Amino acid sequence: MTNRMFATMMFCAALAAAATAAAQPAGPMIKGLRFAGALPSARTDADVDDRADELYDQGREAIEEGRYDRAVDRFNRLIAMKSNRTDAALYWKAYSQGKLGQRAEALSTLTDLQKQFADSRWIKDAKALEVELRQASGQTVAPESQNDEELKLMALRGIMQSDPDQALPVIEKMLAGANSPKVKDRALFVLSQSHSARAREIIAGVAKGNGNPDLQLRAIRYIGIMGGADNRQILADVYRSSTDVAVKRAILRSFMTANDRERLLALAKGETDAGLRAEAVRQLGVMHASSELAQLYQSESSVDVKKSIIQAMFVGGDADKMVELARGERDPELRKAAIRNLGLMKRAGTTEALTSIYASDQSSDVRKAVVNALFLQNNATALVTLARAERNPEMKKEIVSKLSVMKSKEATDYLLELLK
Numbered sequence: 001m002t003n004r005m006f007a008t009m010m011f012c013a014a015l016a017a018a019a020t021a022a023a024q025p026a027g028p029m030i031k032g033l034r035f036a037g038a039l040p041s042a043r044t045d046a047d048v049d050d051r052a053d054e055l056y057d058q059g060r061e062a063i064e065e066g067r068y069d070r071a072v073d074r075f076n077r078l079i080a081m082k083s084n085r086t087d088a089a090l091y092w093k094a095y096s097q098g099k100l101g102q103r104a105e106a107l108s109t110l111t112d113l114q115k116q117f118a119d120s121r122w123i124k125d126a127k128a129l130e131v132e133l134r135q136a137s138g139q140t141v142a143p144e145s146q147n148d149e150e151l152k153l154m155a156l157r158g159i160m161q162s163d164p165d166q167a168l169p170v171i172e173k174m175l176a177g178a179n180s181p182k183v184k185d186r187a188l189f190v191l192s193q194s195h196s197a198r199a200r201e202i203i204a205g206v207a208k209g210n211g212n213p214d215l216q217l218r219a220i221r222y223i224g225i226m227g228g229a230d231n232r233q234i235l236a237d238v239y240r241s242s243t244d245v246a247v248k249r250a251i252l253r254s255f256m257t258a259n260d261r262e263r264l265l266a267l268a269k270g271e272t273d274a275g276l277r278a279e280a281v282r283q284l285g286v287m288h289a290s291s292e293l294a295q296l297y298q299s300e301s302s303v304d305v306k307k308s309i310i311q312a313m314f315v316g317g318d319a320d321k322m323v324e325l326a327r328g329e330r331d332p333e334l335r336k337a338a339i340r341n342l343g344l345m346k347r348a349g350t351t352e353a354l355t356s357i358y359a360s361d362q363s364s365d366v367r368k369a370v371v372n373a374l375f376l377q378n379n380a381t382a383l384v385t386l387a388r389a390e391r392n393p394e395m396k397k398e399i400v401s402k403l404s405v406m407k408s409k410e411a412t413d414y415l416l417e418l419l420k
Contacts, residue, residue, distance in 0.1 A: 052083035059092055064182055071096040087117040088213060091126055103133050125212050128177060153186050160190050168198050175211055185218055192222035204234045217250045224254025232260050249279050256283040265292045278308045285312025294321060307337055314341040323353045336369040343373025351382050358386060371399055380408035387414065
C-alpha cells in the first residue's frame with residue numbers, strides 16, 4: 001500500500017467518524033463541554049432533586065418579582081414530580097393564588113396540603129395563610145397592598161437602628177406570622193447584621209427548625225455569612241441533630257462560606273451518606289482547599305470518592321496536583337479522569353504535561369485519553385504534532401478523527417496534507 005493510499009484511507013475514515021459523531025446524540029455536558037460520542041447517562045435521584053430545586057427556586061423568584069402566574073406554573077410542575085418539596089410547593093402555590101385573588105382555589109390548595117402532609121412543618125404557616133385568606137374573602141386585592149411590604153421593610157430597618165431591643169420581638173412575630181417571603185427574609189437578614197446575643201439566639205432557633213423549612217435554610221445561609229466560632233458551632237450542632245438531607249447540604253455550603261475547612265474535611269472523611277460526603281468534598285474544592293483534598297485523596301480507598309476528589313481539585317484549579325495524578329496514578333480510571341480534567345483546565349503547562357504523558361506511555365487507553373484531553377482544549381497544534389510523529393495506524397486514525405471535526409486552520413492544513 002502506498003503512502004498516498006494510506007493517507008486517503010485515513011482521511012475517509014476521519015470523515016466517516018465525523019459523520020457518525022454528528023448523527024449521534026450529543027454527550028453529557030461537563031463544564032460547558034460535550035464529550036464526543038458519549039451516551040446520555042440515566043436519570044438519577046440526584047438529577048430529580050436538582051430539577052425539583054430548580055423549579056422551586058424559579059417559583060420563589062417569581063413570587064419575589066410579583067409574577068404570580070409564573071409562580072403557580074412552576075409550583076404545579078413541582079407538585080407533579082412528587083418530590084420531597086411537594087408540601088412547600090403546595091404552600092407557595094396557595095400563597096400565589098391568594099395574591100392573584102383566586103382565594104377559593106388557594107383555600108382548596110391549602111386543604112390538599114393539610115390532608116396530604118398533616119405532619120409537615122408548613123402546616124403552621126398554612127393555617128395562618130388560611131385565616132388571612134378567609135378574612136379577605138369577598139374583597140378585591142387593593143393595588144396599594146403591594147406597597148405594604150415595602151413599608152414594613154422600611155419600618156423594620158428604622159426600628160432596628162433606633163431601638164434594637166424593641167425590634168427583636170417584632171421580628172420574631174414577623175417570622176412566625178403569614179408575612180411574605182421577602183419580609184421574612186429581610187427580617188432574618190436584619191438579625192444577621194445585629195451583634196446582639198438575643199438576635200443570634202433567634203436566628204439560631206430558626207436554623208434549628210423553629211419555622212418552616214424555607215426559613216430554616218435561609219437562616220443557615222445567613223449564619224454561614226455571619227461567620228465566627230460561635231456561629232460555626234451552631235451550624236455543627238444543627239448538622240449533628242438533623243436528619244434532613246437538605247438541611248445538612250445547606251450547612252455544608254455554609255461551612256464553605258464560613259471558611260470552616262476543618263469541619264468539611266472531617267465530614268468528607270466520616271459522613272456515612274454518600275451524597276453528603278460528595279457535597280463536603282465539592283465544597284472543599286470551591287474553597288481551593290488543595291492540601292485538605294490531597295490529604296483526603298491519600299487516605300481514601302473508594303474509587304468513586306477519589307473521582308469526586310479529582311473533580312473537586314479541578315474546581316479548585318489545582319493543576320499541579322492534576323498533573324501529578326495524570327502522570328502517576330496507578331488506577332486506570334482515576335488516571336484517565338485526571339487526564340480529562342487537564343484538558344478542561346487550559347492552564348499553562350497542561351499541554352506540555354499531556355504531550356509528555358502521550359510520549360512516555362504506550363497504553364492505548366491512556367493515549368486516547370490524552371488525545372481527547374487535547375481535543376477538549378481545542379489544541380489542534382498539539383494534535384497535529386502527535387499525528388505527524390505517530391506510527392501506529394489506529395492511534396493516528398484516532399487523532400485524525402478529532403482533527404476532522406475541529407474548526408482550525410492547523411487541522412485543515414494537516415488534513416489537506418494527507419490528500420497530497
